[in-house]
Amino acid sequence: MCNGMGDGALTFRGIDNVKAFTDTVEYMWTKDREIYDTISRDRVRSELFILVRKCVDEGKLILDYIKDLFKNLKSEPIYSFEVLYHLYGAEYFKGHPLIIGPYTIYNTKTHRENLLEKYPHGKVELDDLDEISLESEVIIGVVEKTRDASRANEKALLRLRQFEDTIRFMIGDIEKRYDVGIFNFNVFKRTTGILLSDEITSSTNKMSGAIKPIHLHKFPINDPEYGHDRLWEILGKKNPTELEKRIISAIAWSGKALRDEEQARALTQYVFALEALLQFQQKGSMVSPSITYQMAEFAAFIISDDLNDRLKIEKMIKSIYGIRSAIAHGGSHEVSENVIYEVFSLLKNLITTLVKNETFKDFQTIEQVGEWVKIKKYS
Structure with missing residues (x-):
């Protein structure tokens, strides 16, 4: 399976053995929820690598050491890491940090003492963060409880990307004049082109990206x-319901679509958002309605009690799917x-209704929404 190569190093012979080792790492990392939540995959990989080498040297089975490895990892202390990154396209000037769901937003100048009071040993790191970017005085933090810093960062990155998509969804700027981001900020830029012919020459200039920052102390970010407020609450949950997971997924696809400058790609991502929110396979049914029919029916009943409005929503969704189908099958890529x-307004309306309307307060699955639609339809 493997052999040593100087100073106790270890290599694996054959692609099958490499795959077996990788699969073992993945299994060990994900098998135990506590290990998965608090230890990084790289750390597990490193520890397992050491075990394999030890077994080769001693001629023993690796299973003899697995239980001890898990026990030792779990005996390590759990730390509460606040993971901080710069937030671009936003300004915040209030005297206290802004707490929304699992996130805290700071102004690096105004709230420096707050941070140093919480983390007196973090002065050097906070100074480094200031020097890395002079373009933003705003930073965002999320707390993760883990045994190693790498795992805290991995988990925080997922949450911070959720923040990006959610705030972009809340701003809802189709024209892309405003943007708030951490890793995928739509920075202001100018693109220039020239047009040449035998008789005429011309040039073109286009400006795109975030023009002005969003003032978070004025924006209804938690309204x-x-x-x-419910959206941030959902993002802060450790175990969201199935319906809440669908809402998060739909917002994520909407956030990506809002950033995309290519309209055909944006429309496709909005359709992904609709499907993530509403599509499901009916249990116990041999024949399921078409995706378009199901989406149109669900959306119409969730959003409106008025027959004419429902018919308009149904027509709109069928039109959207027709355009998306043309894009997918190599037809026109022009999207007005x-x-x-x-489609964005439809998604915004759907998600807002699902999180605000008391009718859906106790619904945990999309199947429950489906049953509610059936009752409304036949009542």
Whole structure:
């Protein structure tokens, strides 16, 4: 399986053995929830590598050491890491940090003492963070409880990307004049082209990206009127319901679509968002309705009690799917801005209704929504 190569190093012979080792690492890392939550995959890989080498040297079976490895890893202390990154396209000037769901937003100048009071040993790291980027005085933090810093960073990156998509969804700027981001910030840029012919020359300039920052101390970032408070609450949950997971997924696809400058790609991602939110396979049914029919029916009943409005929603979704189908099958890739406005508005309305309307307060699955739609339809 393997052999040593100087100073106790270890290599694996054959692709099958390499795959077996990788699969073992993945299994060990994900098998125990506590290990998965608090230890990074790289750490598990490193520890297992040491075990394999030890077994080769001593001629013993690796299973003899697995239990001790798990026991030792679990005996390590759990730390509460606040993972901080720069937040671009936003300003925040209030005297206290902004807490929304699992996130805390700071102004590096105004709230420096707050941070040093919480983390007196972090002065050097905070100085480094200031020097890395002079373009933003705003940083965002999320707390992760893990045994090693690498795992804390891995988990925080997922949450911070969720923040990006959610705040972009809340801003809902189809024209992309405003953007707030950590890793995928739509920075302001100018693109220039020249046009040449035998008789005429010309040039073209286009400016795109975030023009002005969002003032988070004025923006309704946590306003219950728009259901924003519920969205942050859902993101902060350790075990969201199936319906809440669908809402998070739909927001993620919407956030990606809002950043995409290519309209055809954006529309496809909005359709992914609709499907992530509403599509499901009916249990015990030999024949399921078409995706388009199911989505149209669900959306119409969730959003409106008015027959004419429901018919308009049904027509809109069928039109959206027709355009998406043309894109997928190599037809026209031209998508009008009106279609983008329509599909985003539809998603915004759906998600806001699901998180705000008392009717859906105790619903945990999309199947429950489906049963509710059936009752409404036949009542």
